[in-house]
Amino acid sequence: MREALRQGPAERDKPVMDSTIASPQVTYLNHEHTLASWLLTKDHKRIGLLYMGVVTFAFFLGGIFATLIRMELATPAGDLVSADTYNKMFTMHGVAMVFFVLIPAVPAILGNFILPLMLGAKDVAFPKLNLLSWYIFVIGFLFTVYAMVTGGVDTGWTFYTPYSSQASNTNVMATGLGVFITGFASILTGLNFMVTIHRMRAPGLTWFRLPLFVWAVYATSLVQILGTPVIAITVLALAIERFLGFPIFDPANGGDPVLFQHMFWFYSHPAVYIMILPPMGAISEVIAAFSRKSIFGYSFVAFSSLAIAVFGFLVWAHHMFISGISVYAALVFSFLTYAVAIPSAVKTFNWAATMYKGAIWLKAPMIWAIAFLGLFLVGGLTGLFTASLGVDVHLHDTYFVVAHFHFIMVGGAIMGYFAGLHYWWPKITGRMYSDIWAKVAAVIVFVGFNLTFGPQFILGYLGMPRRYHVYPEEFQVLNVLSSAGASILALGYILIAIYLVASIIRGEAAGNNPWHATGLEWTTQSPPLPHNFAEQPVVTEEAYAYEKREVTVG
Amino acid sequence: MFSGIPLFPEQGSTIAADVDALYLFIVAVTAFFGILVTVVVLYFGVKYRTNDPMAVGERIHGSIPLELAWSIIPFLITIVIFIWSADIFFHIQRPPDQTLEIYATGKQWMWKFQHLNGQAEINELHVPMGRPVRITFTSEDVLHSLSLPAFRVKADAIPGRYSSLWFEATGVGEYHLFCAEYCGTKHSGMVGRIVVMEPTAYQEWLSGTIEGTMADRGARLFSDLACNTCHLEDGRGRGPSLVDRFGATEMMADGGARVVDEAYLRESILTPQARLVAGYQPLMPTFQGIVSEESVMALIEYVKSLETAAVAAAGETGHEAAEAAGH
Numbered sequence: 001m002r003e004a005l006r007q008g009p010a011e012r013d014k015p016v017m018d019s020t021i022a023s024p025q026v027t028y029l030n031h032e033h034t035l036a037s038w039l040l041t042k043d044h045k046r047i048g049l050l051y052m053g054v055v056t057f058a059f060f061l062g063g064i065f066a067t068l069i070r071m072e073l074a075t076p077a078g079d080l081v082s083a084d085t086y087n088k089m090f091t092m093h094g095v096a097m098v099f100f101v102l103i104p105a106v107p108a109i110l111g112n113f114i115l116p117l118m119l120g121a122k123d124v125a126f127p128k129l130n131l132l133s134w135y136i137f138v139i140g141f142l143f144t145v146y147a148m149v150t151g152g153v154d155t156g157w158t159f160y161t162p163y164s165s166q167a168s169n170t171n172v173m174a175t176g177l178g179v180f181i182t183g184f185a186s187i188l189t190g191l192n193f194m195v196t197i198h199r200m201r202a203p204g205l206t207w208f209r210l211p212l213f214v215w216a217v218y219a220t221s222l223v224q225i226l227g228t229p230v231i232a233i234t235v236l237a238l239a240i241e242r243f244l245g246f247p248i249f250d251p252a253n254g255g256d257p258v259l260f261q262h263m264f265w266f267y268s269h270p271a272v273y274i275m276i277l278p279p280m281g282a283i284s285e286v287i288a289a290f291s292r293k294s295i296f297g298y299s300f301v302a303f304s305s306l307a308i309a310v311f312g313f314l315v316w317a318h319h320m321f322i323s324g325i326s327v328y329a330a331l332v333f334s335f336l337t338y339a340v341a342i343p344s345a346v347k348t349f350n351w352a353a354t355m356y357k358g359a360i361w362l363k364a365p366m367i368w369a370i371a372f373l374g375l376f377l378v379g380g381l382t383g384l385f386t387a388s389l390g391v392d393v394h395l396h397d398t399y400f401v402v403a404h405f406h407f408i409m410v411g412g413a414i415m416g417y418f419a420g421l422h423y424w425w426p427k428i429t430g431r432m433y434s435d436i437w438a439k440v441a442a443v444i445v446f447v448g449f450n451l452t453f454g455p456q457f458i459l460g461y462l463g464m465p466r467r468y469h470v471y472p473e474e475f476q477v478l479n480v481l482s483s484a485g486a487s488i489l490a491l492g493y494i495l496i497a498i499y500l501v502a503s504i505i506r507g508e509a510a511g512n513n514p515w516h517a518t519g520l521e522w523t524t525q526s527p528p529l530p531h532n533f534a535e536q537p538v539v540t541e542e543a544y545a546y547e548k549r550e551v552t553v554g
Numbered sequence: 555m556f557s558g559i560p561l562f563p564e565q566g567s568t569i570a571a572d573v574d575a576l577y578l579f580i581v582a583v584t585a586f587f588g589i590l591v592t593v594v595v596l597y598f599g600v601k602y603r604t605n606d607p608m609a610v611g612e613r614i615h616g617s618i619p620l621e622l623a624w625s626i627i628p629f630l631i632t633i634v635i636f637i638w639s640a641d642i643f644f645h646i647q648r649p650p651d652q653t654l655e656i657y658a659t660g661k662q663w664m665w666k667f668q669h670l671n672g673q674a675e676i677n678e679l680h681v682p683m684g685r686p687v688r689i690t691f692t693s694e695d696v697l698h699s700l701s702l703p704a705f706r707v708k709a710d711a712i713p714g715r716y717s718s719l720w721f722e723a724t725g726v727g728e729y730h731l732f733c734a735e736y737c738g739t740k741h742s743g744m745v746g747r748i749v750v751m752e753p754t755a756y757q758e759w760l761s762g763t764i765e766g767t768m769a770d771r772g773a774r775l776f777s778d779l780a781c782n783t784c785h786l787e788d789g790r791g792r793g794p795s796l797v798d799r800f801g802a803t804e805m806m807a808d809g810g811a812r813v814v815d816e817a818y819l820r821e822s823i824l825t826p827q828a829r830l831v832a833g834y835q836p837l838m839p840t841f842q843g844i845v846s847e848e849s850v851m852a853l854i855e856y857v858k859s860l861e862t863a864a865v866a867a868a869g870e871t872g873h874e875a876a877e878a879a880g881h
Contacts, residue, residue, distance in 0.1 A: 083739050156736050162713060163696040167662070167738055251714025252842065254825075257697060258712060291602075293611030300621050322699070323710045324717065327647050331640055338632035342625055349624040350616075352591050355598035358611035362603055370595060377591055381584035388635055390642025391577050394706040397699060397734040461577070462563045463703020465734040468742035472730065477559045516607050547613040 027430065027527040042127035043530060048113035049428070050134050051104055054141055058100035061145075063490065065093035070452075070486040073479045078470045086469040087154040088170065094157025096148075099179050100141050102409055103271060105417045106278035107224075108137070108189055111217050114424055115193060117521035117528060118211050120202025120537040125195040133188040140182025147174035156467060158268070161249035161260040165241045173242060176235045183228045186274070190224030193217055202520065204539035211519055211543045212288075212301050216281025219305035223270045223277075223312060231267035234260065258324045265316035273312040275409055277305055279416020280347060283369050286423045287351050289517040290366035291358030294544040297350045304343035311340040321392050330389055337387040344380050348373065363515065364438030368419035371446040375411025379404060382457065400460025403453040411449055418445075418496065425500065426514045430527040431507030437499040445492035451485025518544055566704030566729050566750070567721040572642050573706040580635060587628070646707060649688045649720035654681070657768070657851040658691035660698035660711040660733065663740035668851060672767045673760055677746030679731065681723055682756035688720040690816055694847050699735035702748060710735055716817045723750040772856025775849055779841065787860070793838060794831050800858045805832040819854045 028045045038046060068089050072080040081089065112130070116123055124130050147153055153175040155164040164172050197218050201210070238260070240246045247253035249260045288295045295301055317325055317333040325333075351373060360366070382404040386392050395401060426432055455478040464475050471479070513522040524533050541548065565571050602611070656679070657668040667679045667689075681687045691700060693711040701708040705721040733744035751759060765771075776782055789795035794804075799814050806812050807830040821828055823845065826838035845853070 078742070083742070087736075087739065087741070154738070160697055160736070163736070163738060167696050251712075257714070291611050292609060294613075294615050296614065297616035297621050300616070321643075322708055323697075324712050324715060327644065330643065334639065334643075335636055338629075338636050341632060342629050345628045346621065346625055348591060350621075352594050352598070353616075353620065355595060355602065357614060358598065358602050359604045359606070359609035360599055360602045360611075361605070361607060361609075362599065370599060373595055374592060377588050381588050384584055384632065384635060385577070385580050388576065388580060388639035390573055390639040390646065391580065392639075393643065393646055393708055394573055394577075394703065396708060397701070398703075458561055462560055463701065463730060463732065465699075465701060465732045465742075467736040470742040472745075474560055546610040549608070549610050 025525060026529065027525070028530045029430075029527050031530045040131070042123070042131055044112050044116050044124050044127065044130060045428075045528060045532075047130050047134050048109050048111075051108040051112060051137070054138060055101055055104055055109060058096050058141065061148075062093050062096035062101060063493065065089045065096065066486065067490065069093060070483040072469065073471070074483045076471050076473045076476050076479075083469045084154060087156075087467070088152035090467055091153050091156050092148050095144060095153070095175060095179070097409075098157055098271070098275075099182055100144070102275040102413050103186060104137065104189075105275075105413065106282060106420060107193070107217060107220055107274070108133075108185075110282060110417070110420045110424060111189075111193060111220075111278060113428060114521055115196065115214065115217055116200065117427075117524065117532055118214055118519060119196065119200050120205060120520045120533065120539065121196065121200035122531045122533075124192050125199055126192050129188055130192055133185040133192065136188070137182050137185035140178045140180070140185065142178075143181060144175055144178030147171035147178060150174070158264060159235075159238060159260075160264075161238065161241070161257045162251070165238055165249050165260075173239055176238060180232055180235045183232050186224045187228045190221035190228070194221040194225065197221075202537045202539050205520075208299065208302075209539055209542045210302075211281075212284035212295060212298070212305075213278070213281035215302040216277045216284070216305045219309035220274050220277045222306075222309050223274050227267045227270040227274070227313070230263060231271075234263040234267065237263070258320070261320050261323055262317065265319045266313075269316040269319065270309075270312045272405075272408065273308055275413045276416075277308060279372070279413045279420065280305070282416050282420030282423070283351065283372055284347075285519070286365045286369040286419050287354050288544040288546075289423065289515050289519075290361045290363060290369070291355050292361065292546045293354055293358040294542070294546065295350065296353035296356070297346075298543070301347055301350050304346045307343040308340060311336065311343070315340055318387060318392075321389060322396050334387055334389045338384075341380065341383060341387070348377060348380070361515075364433075364435050364442065365419055365423035365515070367439045367442045368415060368422055371442050372412065372415040372419050374446065375407055375415055375449060379407030379409075379411050382407060394463070395460055397465055398460035399456040399464045399466055402466050403456035403460060406453045406456075411453070415445070418442075423515070424521070425503070426510030427521055427526045427528070429504055429507070430510050430525075431503045432510050432514060433503035433507055434499045437495065441492050441495040441499070444495060445489060448485050448488030448490075448492050452482050452489055453485070455479070455481045455485075518546060563706075564704045564725075564727075564729070566702075566725060566727070566748075567706065567723055569642070569646060569721065570704065570706045570724075572645070576635075576638055576642055579638070583631060583635070646719075649718070650686050653686040653688035653720055655855075656681070656687060656689045657848070657855075658689050658700065658711075659694055659847045659851075660691065660700065660737075660744070661694040662696065662738055663733070663744040665698075665700065665731065665733070665744065665746055666848065668768055668848060669760060670768050670855060671760055672765060672771065673762065677731070677744075678749065679746070680749045680751060680756060680759050682753040683723050683726055683750050684753065686720055686722045688718055690716050690718045690851070692716050692820075692847055696737050697735045698733045698737050698744065701732040701734035702729065703732070704729035704748075708734055716820060723748075726750050726752060768852045768855040769859040771849075772852035772854070772859075775845070775853055776856055779845070781853075784838070792835070794834060796857045797860045798862055799860070806830065807832045807834070816854055819857055820850050823850055823853060 028043055072086055151171050153170045153172055155168050155172055237248050241248050247255040249255045249257045284295055284301055315333055315337045318337045321330045386395055386404055422438055459475055459478050464471055510526045512525055520537050655670055659666045664676050666676050668674050691711050693713045698711040699708055700711055707719045707721050709717045709719045711717055727750055729748045731746040731748050784791045784793035785796050787795055787797050803811050803813050812818055812829055824842045827836050830836055
């Protein structure tokens, strides 16, 4: 890259279309063609695409369940599906989306593809382990799909005891086993990335020259390694009670059903940060690239990721304010929850400040990033309501909570994923998609999303409990709005699939660096070589050194 | 009441206005910051936009004062919210001294309520207006959650434990009663209504067909289960006397002290060996699986009614005085 830099920025950023047309380049996509070359690949880029395949399928599956839920809720009566079916729908929607979309989406797809490129590395530290992780992930997913097609599961994705341990007669354990297995993929990926970041950085790529996406992935890896074993233990404890009758959670024999909630949330709250930190990292990349500026307060953004990862382990019982914990415990957890809100706020302010006096190029990824900012803002700020002890008593287990976490997980994590996907798509495929359609899709998703989940805040404050198959008639209008929004949202997602597929078939060649962005991933060809770089890149400057280019007046 | 398109819930209890005030304060704070950031982002997005892919932004790397400002100011604001929230939370969690006691049991998929005078109802709860009501409840099977949105209160019903919530209804009417914790097939059918009545109408309703008070029922159980053969009133039985014990602090065999409350009485009936009163042998059998949750509640009410004559008389007048003041 620095070879290129010496030639001057203009040369470096010039698309290399001429050479692509003249001689077909060797890329990680075309150097081998057999099925085995994909299924036995140790190439992080191909593994990233393998994850993309499974995650996209899981997203589609979860989307179908969501569609059925919103169709059912268009009328107050339970007239589309039976109560049992409805309960399975929202459970399987949650399981598919949380464990097989949100947790792997950005780290396992974009992280796998981009992280080694960003570091100037040939691959991750343990390429075979990386492939093994994907197989573990797939086996976990297949168990879960098996559980779904052979009757489904109805405990809610939270698997609360004693319902899950004693009452439910659905496929609790097959689903639990799926979650248990897939957890190991998450642990191993976290481990792999952490070692990769420590050991595989290009010469000159010091910690404070790392792109912020790398910091975010590092913080995420920490959570994956430390948190995921706890969900494994929790599921195991549930299995011991369900199969062997050992009363860990059964109060009639000295167990404690609330213990399950402590254990479950000790993982599942930090898991929220597994979902949101990497998209935050992707957003930092996109905002810097399209503002043509260094990220405002680089070290604050970097350390806020670590602060979130650490504080994230100390707030789990804010899911349990009215679940039988003492008022003093509730006090502590409420306070810590406000504390963890601050690093997220810091990130948001820094993103906004990055745009100040930037040269803002409003291409599709930036539009997605701005849409992310809008939705994440609402998601984060509504967390102040649920963290508030006095208000949460009323909001707990209502649609307010449903709306809040969808704003974080879909408005935040999924929008961030799409921002990152649009940003790196030319690198991944070597093709440009339609910028205008991508912008249209972002607007459709933004509008559809707000219409889907906005009314749910009002429903929640009115007191409508979540997981209700049948609801009082006065809530119908708001529910119909929500369902209408969901159909707009679905259209937006379908549109993305259409223009992205179209880009592969007849998209323009992207060239090395279509966004004229900094970062090692843009110095190699698109799609990259099988081993990423023709020669070992050397880094001599901090990330986002846009101002070192010749300044042209915009 | 059940028509139109509501956008804000009714305020049915004394606490509702307090919760709403805090809620609206947080709405104002979050709307301010939400709009601020949105406007700033959109303004920058328009003002600094360019179509020249080679243009670069100004060399700005950050500002420590700004970082500190937007860390500390939001933190201070959240502290205000935190303290205000905690104050209301304590108010919600701590019932006043004189409350009307009602017992409830959640089970798949209904709520069963018992009034002290013996009146029982399912998925419907009659309460008087203008008087603090405390509901003590548990679950017979899985988790449930008693949610009264118009009163802004809610608490999980947990098998093996007593939960409680209290409210003072401010207006006559009917309000929703939901189960808010997912509990299986008919979770959304585990709903009912709270009927708030004028105190006189409530008294009238209460004196409908009944077969003795909860304490009476407890007394019958107390002899049917042969509790009375050990727990003699004069204290000379194999078990401690239960007269005047409710609310007292007992020394435990393991050296600790324990206030005799509903939870302790329930535990002592179902798992007597868990915490023994000092000076007594672990002779009592367990009544787990023998008495239902509702019978346990009746037994507790009976134990509460075991007061020496003087205390009992004072309690009666106290109640009457409170009622007279309410009229």
